[in-house]
Amino acid sequence: MVYIRLSFVMLTVTVSQQVFADWTFPGYCAQKNSYIRDPNLPVSTRLPPLPVLPKTFQVQVEAQLLDRKVTKTGKIFYDERRKRATVKMFANNQLSTSIFDFDINQTIFVNNGSCYVRDYLTTDQSILIGAKQTGNSTSGTLNFDKANGLLYKGRKTVRDINCDWWQSCIIWPQANFTLDYYFSAYNWSSPSSPRQVPVLAEILGSKYMIPQDVPIHHIYEYFDFRNKIWEDNSVFEVPSGLICPGLPITKTVPNLPQTFSFNEEIISTDGVQSGSVYYDRKAKIIRYLYTSFFSPNLMFVIQDFNTGILFFC
Structure with a gap:
C-alpha cells in the first residue's frame, strides 16, 4: 500500500511522495475547499472569480482517451432541477447512452439494444459528469469543484480562445489524478451563453488495477455550450420497450376506484x-x-x- 504525505503551506499542498505506478502529483495542489493563485505566477497576477456553470445545460464533447488510444464524440445533458443527466457517446461506430439519476445514485447504460444499471460511483462516466451524487448543486458538475481545491494557473490560449486555467489534485480510492480545466476568460464572448464556458479538460494520473496500476490520460474538448437543453425530455428516458434489470421501481400502480x-x-x-x-x-x-x-x-x-x-x- 502507498501512503501520501501532505504538507500544507499557505493554503497549498506539497505532495512529496509518489502515488500509484510511476506518476506523481505536481509540486503544488490547492487545499480542499479553497481556490488560490499558483505561487509560481507573478505576484501581480489577478485571481479571477470562479466560473459558475448554469443549472441546466448541454454541450458537445470530443474525448481523447490517450491511454486507450480511443477517440469518442458525444453530448452531455445536465438538469440540476430534476437531478438528472445524460451522456451520449459515439465510438467504434456505436452509440452508447448513460442516464444518471442522482436521486437514487444510479446510472442506466443503454447500448446496442441492451440495458443495465450500475451504482453511480462505479462508472467511468463519474469522471466526465462529476463526483457528487446529491444533485443539489452544480458545483461538482464536470468535476469542477472548489471542494477538490482549485489552483489558478494563469491564462492560456486553447483553440485560439483566451482561457483561465484551473487545476485540481484529486484523490479517489481507485485513482489519483490532476484535473486541468480551461474556461473561456470572463471577457470572452461565447455564442449561446454570457457565462464563462468550459473549453477543454485534461486528466493525467494513475488508476489502481490488479495486478498493477495503469496510467490515465484523457483530454475532453467542449463545443457548442448552451445554457439550456434544446432536446425534448426523451434524452433522459430509457427507450420505449427496453427492460433494464436492476432498475428500482420508483412509481406505484395507481389505485382505481371501486x-x-x-x-x-x-x-x-x-x-x-x-x-x-x-x-x-x-x-x-x-x-x-x-x-x-x-x-x-x-x-x-x-x-x-x-x-x-x-x-x-
Missing part, C-alpha cells in the same frame, strides 16, 4: 369499434355497450362474475 365508467375506441385492421364500459367491483359486474366491426347496430354485453354468466343482447 366503480367507474369510460368510453373507448378500438382501432384494428378489421376497422374501428367504439363503445362504453361500466365497471362495478362491489357488484362484480361489467357492462359493455358498443358497435361491432361488422354491424352498425348497438350491442349490449354483461359479464356477471357472481354467476360466471355472460349475457348478450
Whole structure:
C-alpha cells in the first residue's frame, strides 16, 4: 500500500511522495475547499472569480482517451432541477447512452439494444459528469469543484480562445489524478451563453488495477455550450420497450376506484369499434355497450362474475 504525505503551506499542498505506478502529483495542489493563485505566477497576477456553470445545460464533447488510444464524440445533458443527466457517446461506430439519476445514485447504460444499471460511483462516466451524487448543486458538475481545491494557473490560449486555467489534485480510492480545466476568460464572448464556458479538460494520473496500476490520460474538448437543453425530455428516458434489470421501481400502480365508467375506441385492421364500459367491483359486474366491426347496430354485453354468466343482447 502507498501512503501520501501532505504538507500544507499557505493554503497549498506539497505532495512529496509518489502515488500509484510511476506518476506523481505536481509540486503544488490547492487545499480542499479553497481556490488560490499558483505561487509560481507573478505576484501581480489577478485571481479571477470562479466560473459558475448554469443549472441546466448541454454541450458537445470530443474525448481523447490517450491511454486507450480511443477517440469518442458525444453530448452531455445536465438538469440540476430534476437531478438528472445524460451522456451520449459515439465510438467504434456505436452509440452508447448513460442516464444518471442522482436521486437514487444510479446510472442506466443503454447500448446496442441492451440495458443495465450500475451504482453511480462505479462508472467511468463519474469522471466526465462529476463526483457528487446529491444533485443539489452544480458545483461538482464536470468535476469542477472548489471542494477538490482549485489552483489558478494563469491564462492560456486553447483553440485560439483566451482561457483561465484551473487545476485540481484529486484523490479517489481507485485513482489519483490532476484535473486541468480551461474556461473561456470572463471577457470572452461565447455564442449561446454570457457565462464563462468550459473549453477543454485534461486528466493525467494513475488508476489502481490488479495486478498493477495503469496510467490515465484523457483530454475532453467542449463545443457548442448552451445554457439550456434544446432536446425534448426523451434524452433522459430509457427507450420505449427496453427492460433494464436492476432498475428500482420508483412509481406505484395507481389505485382505481371501486366503480367507474369510460368510453373507448378500438382501432384494428378489421376497422374501428367504439363503445362504453361500466365497471362495478362491489357488484362484480361489467357492462359493455358498443358497435361491432361488422354491424352498425348497438350491442349490449354483461359479464356477471357472481354467476360466471355472460349475457348478450
